[in-house]
Amino acid sequence: MILFIISFSCSGPYEGESIITLKASLTDTNNQPVANQKCYIGAINNSDDFDSSTYNKISNENGIIEFKMFAPVQVGGLHLIESSEFLPVNIVNLSRLNFNNVVWDLGNITLFKSDEIIPFTLFLNASSTNKIIEIIEVNAIKYESRINFFNDEFYYESQMIYQLKKNQNFEVFYQLKNMNTNEIEAFTVQLTIEEEPTEYTISY
Amino acid sequence: MKNIFLFVLFLFNSLLFGQKHIEPISFEKSFRIGLQTAVQFGNNVFAKDFDSGLGFNTSMSIVKIYDVKLTFGFEFQRLRLTNAETIGNLAYIINNNYFVMLEYELPINDKFEINPTLSYAYSVMNYKDNGSILAKQKGNEIRLGSYLNYQLNKTFAGYFGIHYAYFFNSNLSASSEDKDYFGQGNKIVFSIGIEIL
Numbered sequence: 001m002i003l004f005i006i007s008f009s010c011s012g013p014y015e016g017e018s019i020i021t022l023k024a025s026l027t028d029t030n031n032q033p034v035a036n037q038k039c040y041i042g043a044i045n046n047s048d049d050f051d052s053s054t055y056n057k058i059s060n061e062n063g064i065i066e067f068k069m070f071a072p073v074q075v076g077g078l079h080l081i082e083s084s085e086f087l088p089v090n091i092v093n094l095s096r097l098n099f100n101n102v103v104w105d106l107g108n109i110t111l112f113k114s115d116e117i118i119p120f121t122l123f124l125n126a127s128s129t130n131k132i133i134e135i136i137e138v139n140a141i142k143y144e145s146r147i148n149f150f151n152d153e154f155y156y157e158s159q160m161i162y163q164l165k166k167n168q169n170f171e172v173f174y175q176l177k178n179m180n181t182n183e184i185e186a187f188t189v190q191l192t193i194e195e196e197p198t199e200y201t202i203s204y
Numbered sequence: 205m206k207n208i209f210l211f212v213l214f215l216f217n218s219l220l221f222g223q224k225h226i227e228p229i230s231f232e233k234s235f236r237i238g239l240q241t242a243v244q245f246g247n248n249v250f251a252k253d254f255d256s257g258l259g260f261n262t263s264m265s266i267v268k269i270y271d272v273k274l275t276f277g278f279e280f281q282r283l284r285l286t287n288a289e290t291i292g293n294l295a296y297i298i299n300n301n302y303f304v305m306l307e308y309e310l311p312i313n314d315k316f317e318i319n320p321t322l323s324y325a326y327s328v329m330n331y332k333d334n335g336s337i338l339a340k341q342k343g344n345e346i347r348l349g350s351y352l353n354y355q356l357n358k359t360f361a362g363y364f365g366i367h368y369a370y371f372f373n374s375n376l377s378a379s380s381e382d383k384d385y386f387g388q389g390n391k392i393v394f395s396i397g398i399e400i401l
Contacts, residue, residue, distance in 0.1 A: 054294055
């Protein structure tokens with residue numbers, strides 16, 4: 001009876017009835033494949049069962065990292081460990097809600113070196129009482145140490161710092177909403193960043 | 205698989221009604237406990253990427269209908285990982301089977317008896333690292349084979365068993381190639397132990 005109970009408790013951080021292939025393609029900022037990059041999968045379930053040792057490997061000579069694995073019960077993450085060359089990247093919130101088949105293709109992930117990036121600070125200056133900022137997008141080649149795959153973060157702070165690749169033209173897109181009239185205004189600002197930190201203020 | 209199943213049913217039917225004096229229902233208890241190991245084969249993860257170690261089995265029969273015993277039992281089998289590239293760097297699988305079995309009593313002489321069996325098991329596979337369960341699978345197992353019993357005295361008999369088992373998991377969500385590789389298995393189970401009559 002005890003053995004019967006034990007075998008039906010504690011199911012673990014992975015779903016044993018679901019086998020997936022999780023893959024990504026790693027390149028540097030010159031679009032060259034990054035080989036031998038150490039990666040691991042982290043997974044957690046509702047009972048806080050956590051694992052980070054079952055799935056770990058290095059990218060092959062074509063920069064491809066591929067895991068044949070049990071799907072995370074709740075959420076998982078692909079973690080690219082900091083190396084002597086490249087900054088770490090953590091792609092989180094991977095779950096069966098984001099994918100509708102057995103191949104979880106994360107696409108291309110660009111790895112950055114620390115001397116390739118420079119800060120860009122975006123300030124929000126809200127002087128209007130009836131307008132809110134709904135969307136902000138910094139469309140640039142940028143380094144993110146944490147990529148939220150589910151992308152449900154809509155909270156914007158008054159000061160946000162982005163790590164952009166040096167020497168590029170980029171744009172900031174933002175959208176305002178008038179809470180009294182429901183009118184939407186969209187703006188696109190063209191900017192340039194070179195070798196020095198850059199700032200921009202959105203006033204509304 | 206289906207043909208083998210039908211053949212066995214036919215065999216049981218012939219044996220049952222080929223005899224002149226058949227006992228009706230009787231409530232004779234018997235209890236088996238023993239050790240086992242398995243040889244996995246075929247193109248599947250259990251045969252290619254794991255090794256079977258020593259296992260344990262126990263069963264109890266409480267009713268016999270016309271020389272066919274109805275038996276319930278539990279089996280524990282450990283499989284050790286030999287290839288971490290396939291489904292991760294886990295350590296082993298604990299396979300727990302909860303089975304119901306039909307056993308026919310076929311005496312050879314005063315000492316020896318053969319028990320052909322047909323069973324169905326609810327199979328639980330716990331994939332584990334060295335401490336915790338990482339993932340759990342549930343499947344089914346059909347098993348066909350026989351025990352050879354040697355009567356030691358009025359109460360105890362030694363047994364040796366050899367059984368073919370087919371495992372399948374029809375709930376597995378995977379590519380068709382992975383369903384074939386991870387969702388089924390074949391094995392021969394060798395067991396030895398004591399039956400208490």
